[in-house]
Amino acid sequence: MTIEDSRYEAVSSKDARFDGVFFFAVSTTGIYCRPSCPAITPKRRNIAFYRTAAAAQSAGYRACRRCRPDAVPGSAEWNARADVVGRAMRLIGDGVVDREGVTGLAHRLGYSTRQVQRQLNAEVGAGPIALARAQRGHTARVLLQTTTLQAAEIAFASGFASVRQFNDTMRAIYAATPSELRSARTGRDVRFGPVSPETGRTGVPLRLAHRTPYAAAQIFDHLAERALTGIEEITGGRGARTYRRTLRLPGGPGIAEVREQPGAEGWLGCRLHLTDLRDLTTATQRIRRLFDLDADPCAVAERLGTDPALAAPVAACPGLRVAGAADPQEAAVRAVLGGRLSTAAARRAGDALVAAYGQPLRRTSGGLTRLFPAAGDLAEASLDGLGLSGARRAALRAIAAAIADGTLSLDPGADRDGTERLLLALPGVGPRTAGRIRMRALGDPDVLLSEDAAVRAAMRRLGVTAAAAARWRPWSSYATEYLRYAV
Template sequence: MTVEDSRYEAVSSRDARFDGVFFFAVATTGIYCRPSCPAITPKRRNVSFYRTAAAAQGAGFRACRRCRPDAVPGSAEWNARADVVGRAMRLIGDGIVDREGVAGLADRLGYSARQVQRQLNAELGAGPIALARAQRGHTARVLLQTTTLQAAEIAFAAGFASVRQFNDTMREIYAATPTELRSARPGRTSRFGPVAHENGAAAGVPLRLAHRGPYASVEVFDYLGSRAITGIEEIVGERGSRTYRRTLRLPGGPGVAEVGEQPGAGGWLECRLHLADLRDLTTATQRMRRLFDLDADPCAVAERLGADPALAPLVAARPGLRAPGTADPHELAVRAVLGQQVSVAAGRRRGDALVAAYGEPVPEPRGGLTHLFPQADHLAEAELGELGMPDARRATLRTLTVALAEGAVTLDPGADRDETERHLLALPGIGPWTAGYIRMRGLGDPDVLLAADVAVQAGMRRAGTSTADAEGWRPWSSYAMHHFWNTP
């Protein structure tokens, strides 16, 4: 069976596990879909396959209005891959092309713009501009269908250079004008209130953050709640129906994100974003997706880890367990140092003290959210005496923040993970645990095992396994580690 035969089989069975992994287009209708599209399965001879929505759009196909292929989870492949294509996809998702252009993307990757263009086209069938354009189209559709903003406001908020470009792109991608897309918006409501608001975006932009397969939301919310820093994060509500809220430092200004816990809910987490600048919508969305690990492939993880007799019961007990990332890699790195050789609770108290002393107050506090996490350049010059840390630990924190502020250590989504880990380990006071933790959560690496972690060792003993079996867990070692942390 060829790769395309396997893909057609997934389309025939409407297998949602492959949503976002590939797209299929139908020559007779001129539309492209996600594999789980509920429409009648087209004949094989009329079907072609694409790695990205942008490639399907570039081939002249428009998005299916029924299955909304632009709203699928991202492919877990881009998180797992450490090559230039994987790094580029993570950076494009974060909005780098919109903010810095193709030249900025290439500079961050350490390649020429021509090399980046060639590699993306060769593997994905679309270059960085086409990929960013597809992303802008999705952002614009979300704003059209969730706010009452004027079309011109939406055009610039989504990153288009002109209203004409916006109109032409929306007609090309969706075969509909912005007005038609707005009138066709679903009439649903969310746990955060109605989708459309009379005051436009003032009440925030409601989103459904899609994921594939089961999602262990209770464990994820427990994990984030036990580490929530006062003023920056909070979890409200009862277990099973909680809302996680946090402040965000975004390119256009501060923001607040709210994500609802939905045990057993299929396919998405409810989210609302309050943004100072709507042009930050794509960036904020991607950062929340990374924090909640929504582009993971739980089926692939379960297949690999479940093959280990010691891990199989843990995988069965917690289907869809995720490895949370971060909304801000610099913040995560600082918090990793605060948590060195102390309990989670002690690390959290140090974080509370850090924010109270050096956090930046937000213009409009929301509930318990009052501050943005302090920036690295601010901490690099701070005394840090309020933290109650040993002198050596304060020196490590200062060394790290200087390296982050000066760019000696890069933690953006497209950073080379091996190179970044080497640079971290070269800093005095940064050991394998801290560098590995930053690599796992700050850089989203799904294949990290903190073998020296006391809780991981205890979990492995309870499960009846050891690091001798670790090779069999790759490339999903980070998920194995979370299973050990959750082992009763």
């Protein structure tokens, strides 16, 4: 059986596990869909398969209005891959092409624009401009259908260079004008206004799609145990909690709110309050990484659930996620600050750091009062009066200085192996801390934190050696979480 035959079987069975992994386009209708589209399955001879929505759009197909293929979770493959294509896909998702152009993308990757273009076309069927265009189109559709912003405001907020380009793109992707898309929104009686945290207004409501199962309770527990005062807060009771946090974004501060919603199938409710609407894509991607929404729990379970050592915890907690970082620089500083401290002690140290050096918001929101300290501020800070040892203060200043001067890059397209080598060369950063930064800040799904006391204890109890743990790759980060869960 060929790969395309397997894909056609997935389409025939409406298998949602493959949503975002590939897309199919129908030559007789001129539309493309996600594999789980509820429409009647087309004949095999009329179908073409594509790795990305952008590739289908570049081939002249428009998005299905019924299954909205542009709104599916991203492919977990791009997070797992450490090559230039995986790094480029993560950077494009973070909005780098919109902010810095293809030249900026290539510079971050250390390749020429021609090399980046060629590799992306060969691997995913679309170049960086087409991939960014598809993302802009999705952002614009969300704003059209959830806000009262004027079309011209939405055009520039989504990253388009002109209103004409915006109109042409929306017609090409959705076969509808912006006005028609707005009139077709669901819940027409619900309209949302401006989105600035400085005005205290409503914000942009989103549904952040993910693959099921999703162990929401565990990731909310993780965030609640580590929430820093002024930066993060959890409201509501278990099962109906809302995680709220401040964000440092290119256009100014933002606030994100994510609801637990255990009954929601395939999505988490989110509301973003932004100073600059152009930060919508960046903010969305950061929250997706924090909640690990592009993970493939079926692939993880297939590898780890058949391992005798992990079969029981995988069965007991299907869909366990690895919490990422809403701000990788913050995650790196917190990893160094926490060191070998307990979770509670690391949280107290973080609270003290935020109180001393966090940037106050012009307008507070509930318990959210500050942004996490900027790396440049910490690099020059004395850090006295925080109860930290001299060695820990030196380590904090060293990593903050490396981030501030650009020596250490923690953006989504960072070279993970190279970054780990740079981290280990810094004073006070050992393998455990470097591994935590690689797992959380860089979103690497293949990090086994064998230096962690809880993980080491679980491996001893289960009789697993470090060499035997190689069978968990490329999902060692998820194995780490299941080992902690099993303790």
